[in-house]
Amino acid sequence: MIPYFDTGFLATPILNATGSPIAWRLARLFEAPYPVNRLHVLQIEGMLFKAAASNELPEQQAALTGVRLWNRHFEEGVFEPREEAWEVALRLATNTNRQTEANPVSPLFHLHMAVALLANVTHFLSFRAQARALAAALGLKLLPERL
Amino acid sequence: MRQFKQDLAKLTDSLKPGEAVRVTRRGKVAGVYTKPTARKVRRPNFLANLKKATYPPEAAERWIATLYDPVL
Numbered sequence: 278m279i280p281y282f283d284t285g286f287l288a289t290p291i292l293n294a295t296g297s298p299i300a301w302r303l304a305r306l307f308e309a310p311y312p313v314n315r316l317h318v319l320q321i322e323g324m325l326f327k328a329a330a331s332n333e334l335p336e337q338q339a340a341l342t343g344v345r346l347w348n349r350h351f352e353e354g355v356f357e358p359r360e361e362a363w364e365v366a367l368r369l370a371t372n373t374n375r376q377t378e379a380n381p382v383s384p385l386f387h388l389h390m391a392v393a394l395l396a397n398v399t400h401f402l403s404f405r406a407q408a409r410a411l412a413a414a415l416g417l418k419l420l421p422e423r424l
Numbered sequence: 425m426r427q428f429k430q431d432l433a434k435l436t437d438s439l440k441p442g443e444a445v446r447v448t449r450r451g452k453v454a455g456v457y458t459k460p461t462a463r464k465v466r467r468p469n470f471l472a473n474l475k476k477a478t479y480p481p482e483a484a485e486r487w488i489a490t491l492y493d494p495v496l
Contacts, residue, residue, distance in 0.1 A: 284492075285491050285492070290470035290474075292487070293475075293477035294481050294485050294488055297471060297481075298471060305467070308465075309466070309467040324487050324491055327487070328487045335479040339483045342477055353465070355465055360432055362431060362432060364430065365430060383492045386492070395433055397437055
């Protein structure tokens with residue numbers, strides 16, 4: 278069983294969100310370390326840095342805690358950086374994006390899906406309906422099974 | 425070397441931990457790539473860490489929602 282965490286799902290172990298308890302239960306189905314690619318890193322760190330620059334105190338607190346946990350999980354080897362064949366993934370994502378011209382979604386969903394396919398993953402963990410629909414169409418098992 | 429760069433993820437998946445392959449450039453060995461040996465990592469209790477949070481889940485939700493901003 279090889280998991281692929283959607284970035285929103287990957288954020289739930291570092292940010293106290295409503296999906297965190299479910300994400301924790303599902304993550305335990307898979308052995309650590311959990312693979313994390315550069316697209317994950319770019320999205321998560323971008324989100325945390327923007328939140329840290331927010332004028333709202335709760336959001337600053339969320340960002341600071343998130344950054345601390347994010348770094349700690351890498352230091353402890355719980356999250357493992359993974360290199361991907363980006364050129365191939367981008368080409369694949371461009372093709373699948375063109376195939377969904379009638380129902381466009383964020384190109385980032387296509388890029389994640391391409392990376393997941395190239396990594397031969399078996400399970401796609403996500404709380405995002407659009408990403409889940411793409412993953413299901415490509416034959417990946419979805420977790421949670423229902424939203 | 426070119427193929428190695430393009431297919432690194434696929435190659436890594438196909439190797440067993442500790443297994444190595446030679447990477448050639450124009451027929452000459454340019455290096456050796458070894459898949460790291462598997463290691464067990466103790467999984468932290470994510471929820472226990474998050475219970476110390478001093479902010480409401482809504483604050484986190486707002487930022488998670490921005491990950492797939494329509495701009496991209």
